[in-house]
Amino acid sequence: MSVPQPPEPIPGARLLFSLDPAVSHLNHGSFGAVPIGVQRAQQRLRDEMEANPLRFFAQGLIDRITHTRRHLADFLGADADGTALVANATTGVAVVLQSLGLRPGDEVLTTDHGYGAVGFSVARECRRTGAVTRALRVPLAATDEEVVQVVRAGLRPGRTRLLVVDQLTSATARLFPVAAIVAVAREHGVPVLVDAAHAPGMLPTAVRSIGADFWVGNLHKWGYAPRGTAVLVVAPPWRDRVEPLVVSWEQESGFPGRVEWQATMDYTSWLAAPVGLFTLRSLGVDRIRTHNATLAAYGQRVVGDALGVSPTDLPDPGGPGVAMRIVPLPRGVATTLDAARALRTRIAERLAAEVAVMAWGGQGWLRLCGQVYNRTDEYERLAVRLPPLLAQR
Template sequence: MSAPQPPEPIPGARLLFSLDPAVSHLNHGSFGAVPVNVQRVQQRLRDEMEANPLRFFGLSLVDRITHTRRHLAAFLGADPDGTALVGNATTGVAVVLQSLGLRPGDEVLTTDHGYGAVGFSVDRECRRTGATRRILPVPLTATDEQVVEIVRAGLRPGRTKLLVVDQLTSATARLFPVAAIVAAARAHGVPVLVDAAHAPGMLATPVASVGADFWVGNLHKWGYAPRGTAALVVAPPWRDRMEPLVVSWEQDAGFPGNVEWQATLDYTSWLAAPAGVWTLRSLGVERVRAHNAALAAYGQRVLGDALGVAPADLPEPGGPTVAMRIVPLPAGLATTIEAARALRERIAEELSAEVAVMSWDGRGWLRLCGQVYNAPHEYERLAARLPALLAQR
């Protein structure tokens, strides 16, 4: 297996961001990074809001949100009439869960690759309704065909009221074959919620290619939108059943307006989000995707070599544009969530590098991302210093 080579940098891309140059920001997937021009667009909107709050929150604001929603839905390949803007993916998940009408004896099915906060949301709704949650283990090395078969075998038609599956997993940076999973579940009459927190901006038209009953994704990660910008997409049969977490003045408008309108919410992040999409397009969407994926692959190999991990033992993400990679940590490290958090903080404090450290399947994993503001030397510097830090157990 030939070693991956770092991509050519995109000229001027680093200057688009206000990130601290003394820190290696190798974890774009957690909170993203907002380009300077997008920050300025949002600040102008905030200035407009503070100059005359009554005018800003007047009747035209609903129209502005609708216009923004249509722009972002087109970028995602989604039906704008079935798309609602929400604060983040976990908010969208909560809207779906509390709208299902779960009852005692019902079941929500997830996998062990799911995002922790989504699991918390499922557990809470199950406690509230008397339903149960069941978790399907999926091996990290499973092929797409094996993943689909594991899910298909785990369905209990008539009892399984919802399947929650990740499009791109946070803990393991794995691209799941969600279109095939949705088809398998639909054949058994089981609706599917796709957690696509990392998909917008990284994957092309991530909604249209899936066809799920529910799909939620963040635009404030790989779509360069301000934080607090996400989309909940609902298939036509379910739209009349969607209820907001908080009832406000657009309740009678139905979905998506009833979910979007929360009175004095700060909507400037949503209204500025198209500027993030414009920035991505100005850099070249395919160019950015290819650059980021290649840089993440290079970083994974550099860190793997430094930690003595054979190339064959470095997990593949399953897609050519996936800009997140994971590296297994030495045995005994970061085996719990608390230990993973502590190690991440040590790396940030002592090595001036921001990474994600995950605890999954009984061992620790270091997750790296590639973004246009990153450079190969940042991964190389971390690789040169990380082994010594890990030896100080």
């Protein structure tokens, strides 16, 4: 089978970013990259804040946050009155967990594809409350129907107080059928929290159509917003029960204000976020999505070929538009979290390439992303240089 054709570069897109040109930035999914125009918009807001802090915080800031929230919610197809701005998806998860009122004997159900920090948050809340957590094993190559069946079989009505499921997994770059999962959970009376950290900007997401009780997503990855910009969307029955991690002056205003207002936090990342969406729209949202997904597939195939991986053994993300792909590493390489971190550092230092290295299912995986600032030769260069580096172990 031939290597898939890479997409045509989007003219001028690379110049929109201030990334170090001496490094191949192939891991947009971890921390994103903020366009220069968005950086400048945030700096202007910071200058305004520092010119007169009292006026910035005391005169109209809540209205500006509300306006920003409505803009972002509209882009995501979410109810603005049920959407709160938060620092990141993990923060949103923590807000939900501590608002549930878990008790001894309750259960929080996850999958083995879940994000590590979310798993830590679930474990801590269970320790604090006496609840327990359980992870469902979902095979990497499972079909959507099989994923739903795994979830259906794993639910324990009356005991499972929350199901946490990823829309697009971080460790395995796998798209889950979250709307179908939510429907099954609802049949059993189990609330669902969808961790959609990678969805905003990458996937054509209409949050309302998913129907989850809780949905969290980052705008600072694929939405070109400054870091520290995410949303927590809450269904109407839960809004009065959601409490912030820190109580401040908007506590009596209810959700979402009580979650958003954290006193003297720097809100400029939120206020500049619409400029990120403007950048996205200026380049063409569908155009970017197609470009990035096609480029990630090309990179997966090129690097996979170099590592001797058959095309049939390269994991399929389970849907179009996914701009992250994983490649299995040789047997015994990066099979633990510490080993994966060490290999990522070696690749960064010796190959001048930023990638993600994951340890999942007893196997090491290389995760590659596609973004408008990437070029085909960056994946090709990695493909040439990575095998000798791995051979040195």
